[in-house]
Every structure is written in structure tokens, then in C-alpha cells.
Amino acid sequence: MAVQRIQKSAPRLPPNLPDWVSAYEAFNWDNARALIDGLPCGGINIAHEAVDRHVAHGRGDHVAIRWLGKTGETVDLSYAELARRSARFANVLRNLGLQPGDKVFCLSGRLPELYVAALGTLKAQCVFAPLFSAFGPEPIAQRMRLGGANLLLTTQALLKRKVAGVLDQFPGLKVLLVDGAAEGAISLPAEMERASDHFTIAPTDPETLALLHFTSGTTGTPKGAMHVHEAVVAHNYSGRVALDLHPLDIYWCTADPGWVTGTSYGIIAPLCNGVTSIVDEAEFDATRWYEILERQKVSVWYTAPTAIRRLMKLGAEPVKAHDLSALRYMASVGEPLNPEAVRWGNEVFGKPFHDNWWQTETGAIMISNYASMDVKPGSMGRPLPGIEAAILHVEGDTARVIEQPGVQGELAIRRGWPSMFRGYLGAEERYRKCFKGDWYVSGDLAKRDEEGYFWFVGRSDDVIKSAGHLIGPFEVESALVEHPAVNEAGVIGIPEETAGEIVKAFVALKAGYAPSEELKLEILAHARKQLGPAVAPREIEFRDELPKTKSGKIMRRLLKARELGLPEGDLSTLEKSE
Amino acid sequence: MSELKDTIVGLLLKIAPEVDAAEIKPDVDLRDQLDIDSMDHLNFVIAMAKQFGLEIPEKDYPRLTTLDDCVAYVQSHRH
Numbered sequence: 278m279a280v281q282r283i284q285k286s287a288p289r290l291p292p293n294l295p296d297w298v299s300a301y302e303a304f305n306w307d308n309a310r311a312l313i314d315g316l317p318c319g320g321i322n323i324a325h326e327a328v329d330r331h332v333a334h335g336r337g338d339h340v341a342i343r344w345l346g347k348t349g350e351t352v353d354l355s356y357a358e359l360a361r362r363s364a365r366f367a368n369v370l371r372n373l374g375l376q377p378g379d380k381v382f383c384l385s386g387r388l389p390e391l392y393v394a395a396l397g398t399l400k401a402q403c404v405f406a407p408l409f410s411a412f413g414p415e416p417i418a419q420r421m422r423l424g425g426a427n428l429l430l431t432t433q434a435l436l437k438r439k440v441a442g443v444l445d446q447f448p449g450l451k452v453l454l455v456d457g458a459a460e461g462a463i464s465l466p467a468e469m470e471r472a473s474d475h476f477t478i479a480p481t482d483p484e485t486l487a488l489l490h491f492t493s494g495t496t497g498t499p500k501g502a503m504h505v506h507e508a509v510v511a512h513n514y515s516g517r518v519a520l521d522l523h524p525l526d527i528y529w530c531t532a533d534p535g536w537v538t539g540t541s542y543g544i545i546a547p548l549c550n551g552v553t554s555i556v557d558e559a560e561f562d563a564t565r566w567y568e569i570l571e572r573q574k575v576s577v578w579y580t581a582p583t584a585i586r587r588l589m590k591l592g593a594e595p596v597k598a599h600d601l602s603a604l605r606y607m608a609s610v611g612e613p614l615n616p617e618a619v620r621w622g623n624e625v626f627g628k629p630f631h632d633n634w635w636q637t638e639t640g641a642i643m644i645s646n647y648a649s650m651d652v653k654p655g656s657m658g659r660p661l662p663g664i665e666a667a668i669l670h671v672e673g674d675t676a677r678v679i680e681q682p683g684v685q686g687e688l689a690i691r692r693g694w695p696s697m698f699r700g701y702l703g704a705e706e707r708y709r710k711c712f713k714g715d716w717y718v719s720g721d722l723a724k725r726d727e728e729g730y731f732w733f734v735g736r737s738d739d740v741i742k743s744a745g746h747l748i749g750p751f752e753v754e755s756a757l758v759e760h761p762a763v764n765e766a767g768v769i770g771i772p773e774e775t776a777g778e779i780v781k782a783f784v785a786l787k788a789g790y791a792p793s794e795e796l797k798l799e800i801l802a803h804a805r806k807q808l809g810p811a812v813a814p815r816e817i818e819f820r821d822e823l824p825k826t827k828s829g830k831i832m833r834r835l836l837k838a839r840e841l842g843l844p845e846g847d848l849s850t851l852e853k854s855e
Numbered sequence: 856m857s858e859l860k861d862t863i864v865g866l867l868l869k870i871a872p873e874v875d876a877a878e879i880k881p882d883v884d885l886r887d888q889l890d891i892d893s894m895d896h897l898n899f900v901i902a903m904a905k906q907f908g909l910e911i912p913e914k915d916y917p918r919l920t921t922l923d924d925c926v927a928y929v930q931s932h933r934h
Contacts, residue, residue, distance in 0.1 A: 411892045438890070560886055561893045562917050587897075591913045744894060776894055802873035810871070810892040 281620070283629045283652040289605055292648035294518040297659055304662035306695065309514040313549070320481040323509040324399040327548035328363060329478070331356040336524075340553045343527075344389045345569065347559045352389055356551075359396065362469070364476035366397025369468040370428070373451055377402035377479075379427040380489060383534075384408040384417060384435050387558050390455045390465060391534060394430050395544050399487055399506070400478050403427075406489035406501075409535030409746075410435060413809030415756060416499070418443040420491045421450070424501050424702060430465070432456050439809075483507035489702060490537045492637035493749030495738040501702035502537075502637045508696035509549060511641035515661055516546030519633055519645035520577055521606045529555040529569065530579040536746060537637045538610055541696075542579055546641075552577070563591050567599045574603035581611035583744040583776050585618050585630060593625040601626065606648055608633060611745020612777045613733040616654035623652075632657050634688075634731065636719060637747070638711065640696030644731050656730040657723075665691035668725050669716060676713035685734050688723040689716040739833045741770030743778050748812055750833060756807040757782055757814075760800050762790040767823045767831040768814065771840060782814040783836055785823050792819035826850040863925050866902040870895050881922040907933055 294300050314330045316322050331337065337357030344352040354362070370381065381398040383405065385391045391407075398405040406424050408417055417439055421429065428451040431440060436452065436459060444450070444461075451463060458464040488504040516522045520542070528547045532539035547554040555573050559565060561584055570578065607622060607630045614632040623629040633645035634657040644666055646658035660666040668686040669676040679686045690697075692715050700708045711717055722734040741748040750768035757766035764787040770778035784800060786792065797817050804813040824832045827850055838845045864876050871891050880888055886896060900919055904911045909932050911919070919925050 411890070413890070560896075563913050564917055587913060595914070775897065779894070798869065798872040802871075805871060805890065806873045810890055810895050815894070815898070 281616070281654055283619070283623050283654065285649060285651055288648055290521075290523060292521050293523070294521070294647050294662075295649050297647055297650050297662075300518070300662045301660070306510065306663055309510050309663060309695075312517070313510060313513055316478060316481060318478075318480045320485075321483040321506045321509060322399060322402075322478050322481040323487055323506050323512070323545055324363060324396045325478055326509045326513060327545055328356055328360045328396055331548075331551050332360050336551060339524075339551065341548055342389065342392055342554050342556055343573065344387075345555065345557045345559075345573075354389060354392075356548075359393065359548075361474045362393040363396035363400055364474055365469050365472040366393050367401040367476040367478075368472035369453075369465070370398065370401045370403055372468065372472060373428065373453075373463070375401065375403055375427060375451075378404065378486065380404045380406050380424050382406045382408060382421055382424065382426040382429045384410055384412075384429060384431040384440070385455060386410050386432070387533060387556050388432075388455055389556075390430075392544055392556065395534065395540065396548075400476055402479060402481060402485055404486050404489050405540075406491075407534050407536075407540055408491075409533060409811055411809050411811035412439070412535075413805065413807050413812065414439050414443050415807040416752065416809060416812055418446060419752075420499060420501070421447060423491070423498060424489050426450055428453060430455065433459055436462065481506050484699070486699070488540065488640075490540070490637045492537075493740060493747045493752060494707070495740055495749065496751050497707075499749060499752065500704060500707060502640075502698040503700050503702055504640050504696060505699055508640045509545065511694055511696035512541055512546040513549040514663070515642040515645075516542065516550045518647065519631075519642040519661060520546070520579060520608055521648040522547060522550035522552050522577060524551040526550075526552040526576045526605075527555065527574050527603065528552045528577045528579070529557070529573070529575045531557070531561075531566075531581065531584060532579070532611075532745075537640070538579075538581075538745075541641055542610075561587065563588055563595070567595045567601075570601055570604060571599040576603050577606045577608075578604060579608045579610070580630075581745045582609055582614045582618060583611065585609060585614065585622070586775050589618060589621050596625045604628075607631065608646075610635070610642070612742050613655070613657065619652060619654035629654070634658075634721075634733070636721075638698045638717065638719075639690060639694075640698060641694075643690055643694075653726075653730055656726070656732050658731065659729050660690075660731075664694055666725075666731060667691070667716065668723060669713065669718065671713060671718060674713065676716060676718070682727040683724055685722055685724050687737060688719045688721045688731065688733075689713070690719065691715050692717055739769070741768070741778055741780055743770065743773075743780060744776040746811060748780055753780060753782065753804070753808065753812060753814060754831075756804050757784060757800065759807070760803045762786050762796060763800060765823055765831065767833050767836045769833050769837040769840065771816070771837075779816065780812070780814040781816040781818065781840070783818050783820050783823055785820050825852045827852050859929060860922065860926050862906065863903065863922065863929070866906055867899055870898050870902065879922055884920045885922065886920065903929065909933065
């Protein structure tokens with residue numbers, strides 16, 4: 278198929294990146310560093326770049342965050358107010374005895390306090406570790422254990438529903454509640470009331486740990502990717518060139534801060550660029566979303582393929598029915614945006630969605646489409662200035678760059694960019710394994726075309742990508758085998774039109790249990806209670822036996838090939854034929 | 856009426872079988888009181904459409920947030 282091309286006409290506002298080729302060639306990171314201020318007392322602190330410096334530059338009255346509540350209320354936080362509140366939160370942490378380096382976990386919906394807490398935590402040089410509120414008790418407990426949580430910020434409802442049952446595993450943990458007190462927990466409003474507005478950020482070494490984001494691998498426990506304050510150089514720069522953020526923009530990132538996009542681009546990058554950032558408390562609702570785009574005069578919109586595909590189902594009508602004239606730039610991330618969706622956007626909005634690519638480990642956008650660059654629907658675009666991306670042929674411990682266009686290999690980034698993860702907490706060996714020489718190997722398979730555009734092909738491992746979130750099959754299998762009837766479980770991702778992939782589990786029962794619809798629902802209930810809806814399987818199928826290697830490992834690849842009718846590949850390691 | 860409600864709850868329990876049907880508050884957003892996410896809600900609406908032979912366009916989804924909403928919607932759209 279000939280690749281279509283969406284050509285760019287003269288833009289309404291001069292793009293921050295007027296020409297990719299010349300910017301890419303001329304780039305060096307010192308120029309990007311010059312776009313942040315640095316702390317007056319020395320070093321780099323994300324919260325200073327995101328908030329305090331705008332106050333110092335006289336933009337304290339500008340709205341930093343406009344929060345839209347589920348039931349229609351609106352709360353505006355100016356940069357000055359956000360500076361004050363985050364200073365108070367930093368003092369709250371100090372008053373509670375938290376020291377620099379302590380881990381502040383956050384489990385909450387998109388409430389204003391979440392944003393204040395994230396920035397206050399960074400001011401105090403504590404480490405911000407967000408959790409997704411649709412996680413069940415097990416993923417929450419596991420991540421808090423791995424991360425060594427010192428404090429958990431949450432709500433009364435989430436505490437009761439998801440944390441109370443595992444709290445005894447965390448004897449020293451302080452629990453701070455957004456909405457008042459409960460037994461054994463501290464009231465955030467009361468603590469904020471007591472705390473001072475004044476907090477001076479101490480000199481912060483750029484290599485100080487700032488963010489801890491959990492992600493999933495094929496095997497083992499989730500991995501806590503560590504990011505440092507220097508990452509803000511990349512957050513700020515990528516927001517500027519890949520999202521084309523200008524200081525007067527009204528920007529809406531629809532991602533939840535429980536995932537890396539919602540932190541890097543839902544909190545840090547937009548605030549660094551001085552925009553007004555919209556935060557919607559509610560879940561996806563197509564009608565509401567069009568109303569927000571219109572009423573809030575959103576000019577830059579960063580969303581995800583799952584949402585775009587749901588909007589497509591409504592067709593062009595609602596787009597025409599709303600005044601979306603303020604909307605200048607649309608971007609998408611989470612999983613590859615299918616060409617139909619890019620073309621649809623271009624047809625009905627009169628502008629394409631700009632897909633981009635990055636991961637929890639990369640901390641910031643690595644490969645992107647740009648306001649000034651033609652879009653090839655289906656392509657993730659070209660590397661950001663400063664980012665060297667390549668397709669590698671990996672064999673064992675060695676890797677070689679594939680120079681020839683159109684050849685599939687491992688998508689890799691040359692190490693050394695500011696937001697590169699500095700390790701997986703407590704898992705040095707797993708971190709080392711991500712690198713082949715100077716290359717960070719992403720685990721995504723891709724191709725590069727003759728013009729340097731990158732195209733996603735698939736994952737090189739068994740990780741499942743559902744609604745833009747990575748799900749580790751091992752985590753799901755572990756929960757399933759805890760059910761008394763389950764002998765073994767194999768978990769794969771199967772294609773689904775809205776979410777891209779959904780989690781499907783194959784389950785073999787223990788002797789004495791017979792497959793039934795009732796048992797299936799019982800196992801599903803068990804998995805959902807443990808894992809929460811974001812991680813639990815959407816489908817369960819019984820099998821007498823699961824295909825295994827001679828060493829006893831379940832062959833997920835084979836389960837998937839058989840489920841989808843794909844070639845079964847090399848079966849030489851299969852234990853026995855079925 | 857209550858038979859219709861039971862059928863709808865039955866559809867929900869196939870998607871989220873961990874839910875205690877007796878504890879569902881009929882006038883509260885299902886997503887607020889239960890651990891169901893957007894995908895669950897989408898699957899629930901699709902299951903209702905199939906069960907009752909309805910075409911439920913995406914723009915009507917916001918009218919299906921509570922159990923009472925769902926009952927009323929099915930009653931007014933079923934022939």
C-alpha cells in the first residue's frame with residue numbers, strides 16, 4: 278500500500294519547531310538546558326521549573342490548572358496559588374517527619390490535591406510515586422512494597438476499598454487522606470491548614486531521584502523505573518517541540534497521573550511551558566469531551582487511541598456541532614494510532630492527530646510527529662532533536678544497527694538523554710539487561726523508512742498493551758493461580774477494536790474441578806478483586822492443559838498464535854504435542 | 856419492572872462478577888460505587904444492546920450511568 282501523506286499548510290501560530298531537519302542537525306542539550314531556569318540556590322528541581330519560576334517571571338496570576346469536577350464545578354489554580362499550596366504540602370511532609378528521598382505514594386482520582394501533592398513532594402525532594410486508582414489491592418500493595426512507601430496519599434473511599442485489607446503489611450506507613458480523617462490516618466486538610474506557605478527548595482542535585490513509575494515486564498514483579506530531577510530538561514523541551522506548547526495555550530492531557538503520561542505530560546511538561554492545563558475528574562464520556570474542548574477553548578489536546586476510536590464511533594456530527602475553532606494541535610500516545618484514525622481526525626477536525634512514541638523508561642517523548650512536519654498516517658514520526666533512535670538487530674548480548682530502511686528490528690535509543698530512567702528500584706540486573714552497549718533497547722519492534730520515519734510493528738516480548746497501559750502477564754497469572762480451582766494460567770493480549778488489546782487468560786483447573794460458566798465467573802471475580810479492572814482479564818477460557826516448554830514454562834507465544842490463527846513458529850522447545 | 860432490573864444486574868455481574876448485587880445503589884453512578892472502569896462500562900452497554908435488541912449510540916452512554924438510568928432507558932427504547 279502506498280503510504281499516504283498529510284501535508285501541512287501554513288500554521289496559525291509559528292510552530293516551536295519550524296523545521297525538523299535543521300533543528301535535529303543543530304541540536305545540543307545545552308540549548309535545551311538553557312530553556313529552564315535552574316534553582317536560584319543551585320541545581321535543578323522539577324517543581325521550581327513547573328511552578329515557582331513562572332511566579333518569579335511575573336506570571337503568577339496566570340491559570341496553571343483548571344480542574345473540572347465530575348458534577349460541574351470548576352476550580353482554577355493560578356501559578357501563584359499552586360506555588361503556595363505545593364509549598365504547604367512540602368511543609369506537611371516535613372512536619373510529618375519525611376526526609377528527602379522518602380517515597381510518597383499517591384492513590385487518588387484526578388483531584389486538585391493530587392497535583393498539589395506531586396509538586397509539593399518534588400519541592401521537598403521526596404519521591405513521587407503515583408498509582409492508578411483502578412488497580413486492585415494486590416497491584417497496589419506490591420508496588421508499595423517494591424517502592425518502600427513511606428507515605429500514602431489517598432481518599433477515604435479508596436482506603437476502605439483497596440488499601441485497608443493490606444495495610445498491616447506496612448507498619449511504618451503514614452496514610453494521609455485528601456478528604457479528612459479516619460482511624461489510623463491523617464487528615465490532609467487539617468495538616469495543610471497548619472502548614473506554612475513558605476518553603477524554600479533546597480539545592481537539588483540534578484541526579485536526585487524525583488519520580489518512581491511502575492511498569493510491567495514479561496516475567497517477575499513490576500519494575501519501578503526511577504527518574505531524576507534533570508528529566509525536566511526533556512519534559513520541558515518535548516512539551517515545546519512535540520506538543521507545540523505556547524504559554525497562552527489551553528492544554529488538555531486526558532491521561533491519568535497514575536500512568537507516566539499523566540505525570541510527564543499531565544503535570545510537569547505543560548506547567549513548565551507555562552500553559553493553562555485542563556484536568557477533568559470524570560472518566561471518558563464522548564459528549565462531555567466535546568463540550569470541554571469547546572467551552573474551555575482547548576488549543577492543544579493530547580489523548581489516546583482508545584479514546585479517539587470511541588469518538589470515531591460517533592462520527593463527524595458532534596465535531597461539526599461544536600465550535601472547536603480554538604483547537605490548533607492534536608496529539609496521541611499510548612499505543613500506535615491506526616492510519617484510519619489519523620485520516621479521520623484530518624477529515625473531521627481539519628487537522629491530523631500527531632502520534633508519538635515513548636515509554637515509562639524513556640520518561641519523555643522520544644519519537645514524534647510535529648506541527649511543521651508532514652504526517653504519514655500510522656507512523657510515530659521522527660526522533661526529537663537530541664534523541665538518536667535506531668533499529669537494531671539483537672542477538673544474545675550483541676546488537677548491530679540496521680541501516681537499511683524498511684527492515685524490522687528492535688527500536689532502540691542511544692543512552693544519555695536527560696529523562697532516561699536511572700534504574701529499576703532494587704533490580705540492578707534487570708536494568709542492565711535493557712541496554713546493549715550504548716543502546717537502550719525498548720522491547721518494541723519497529724521499522725524506519727527511507728525518510729527516517731519510524732513505524733511500530735509489535736512487541737518483542739509478551740507484555741500486553743491495553744488501552745495504552747502495559748500489563749505484565751505474570752502479574753495476572755500469579756493472581757489467577759491463587760484461586761483454589763486453578764492449576765495453571767497463561768495470559769496473553771488479544772486484539773480488540775477499542776482498547777487495542779485486551780487481557781485473555783487460559784486456565785487449566787486442578788483435579789476435581791470441572792469447567793463451568795459459574796466457575797469461570799468465580800475466577801473472574803477473584804481476579805478482579807485482587808487486581809482491579811485495569812489489570813484483570815476480560816476473558817477467561819478453560820483448557821485441559823497449557824502448552825509448556827520442556828523446562829515447564831508456559832508458552833504464551835503459542836497460546837497467542839493458536840488463538841489468533843497465526844503461524845506457530847519454532848516448536849522445538851514444546852514439551853509434547855497437543 | 857424489577858424483572859427488567861434483575862436482567863440488567865445479571866448482565867453487569869457477567870462483566871464484574873465480584874459485585875454484590877444487593878449493595879448496588881440504584882441512583883448512584885455505577886462507576887463511582889463499583890470497581891468498574893470505562894471498558895467495563897462499554898462492555899456493559901454493549902451487552903444491554905444485545906440483550907434487548909437495541910441500538911445504543913455512544914452519545915447515549917452518559918444516560919446509562921446509574922442502574923435506574925439503565926432501566927428507564929431500556930423501558931423507553933424497547934418496542
